[in-house]
Amino acid sequence: MSPSFERLVVNAFGAKNTELVVLGSEPLTPHYHRVHVDCGDFLRSHGVHPSMWLRLWFDDDGKDHQRAFTLVDADEASGRATLEFALHDGVAARWSQNVTAGTRIRASLLGSKCPWPSEKPAPGTSWERTVLIGGTACVPAIRSLLDHWSEAPATVLLHSEYDDDRDIPLGLAAATDVEWFAMGDEALLTRTHDFAGEATTRFWVTTEASATRAVVRALRKDHGVGKERIHAQAYWSAAG
Structure with a gap:
């Protein structure tokens, strides 16, 4: 599948790209699904920060379909993480329900950062x-x-x-x-x-x-x- 204009723009802004390999999946409720993935060396190479998210590129009948997902329990040493899907009718939700172990999906890191990098709202104070x-x-x-x-x-x-x-x-x-x-x-x-x-x-x-x-x-x-x-x-x- 050729990259969409959207994916070309993301790459032009310096996205770090990788492929995730699905290890397995499980439903947590009828409307909430979990997918386990192997990120290879990507997490070790780029580090993990709180609320870190990746842009996943789903195949929508030959077209790119981008959605962002927070990495859960991301472990730099093993390279493994989990993705959680709140299910609505859509490409990403259907993918999470039907995906099988060994499936690969493209992912990009761009724009993810932890809010409030400083823990202090003002000198001499802290968030309560x-x-x-x-x-x-x-x-x-x-x-x-x-x-x-x-x-x-x-x-x-x-x-x-x-x-x-x-x-x-x-x-x-x-x-x-x-x-x-x-x-x-x-x-x-x-x-x-x-x-x-x-x-x-x-x-x-x-x-x-x-x-x-x-x-x-x-x-x-x-x-x-x-x-x-x-x-x-x-x-x-x-x-x-």
Whole structure:
């Protein structure tokens, strides 16, 4: 398959490319799937950082289809990692459900970095709480970040789309406060407001595109939360 314009652009910006080899897969819930992969020497060569993600290039009837996935339990020594898929009807979801051991898939590293590389919001202070807002597609990144930020209290506010979403093994510390909200429930936005007045609380907002914009808009305009306290990135769009 010839590379798409999108893949050519990613390469032009200096992407590091590799191929992942599938080792196996397993369903965790009817709407959440896990795929184990071997990354070869790639992790050892480029290192692993919290919430590290790769661009995977799926074959969509001979066309490139790009989606980004956080590496779970990435191990530089063995070169192995896991990918987790929140299942929606689409090329990536179908691939995760049907893939077999030995399958290869192209992957690119470009743009991945850990938010808030400095642990201090201002000289002489530290972050006292992290509020993470997302959906099931964000679970791997949330787990990775909270492993890295293990000392500060955290509150996780999650959108659910299916009844079985709450059965997903989150793998978070028992002390982590996790609250679930139905997709579109404005109570999540209201709950976010409860933390806005805490000057040493930061917000990691990575959910559906319109929901991400609504949360950030409320934090910035209604509560005056500085942009240095917010990391925002839309993980997917309901508009397609």
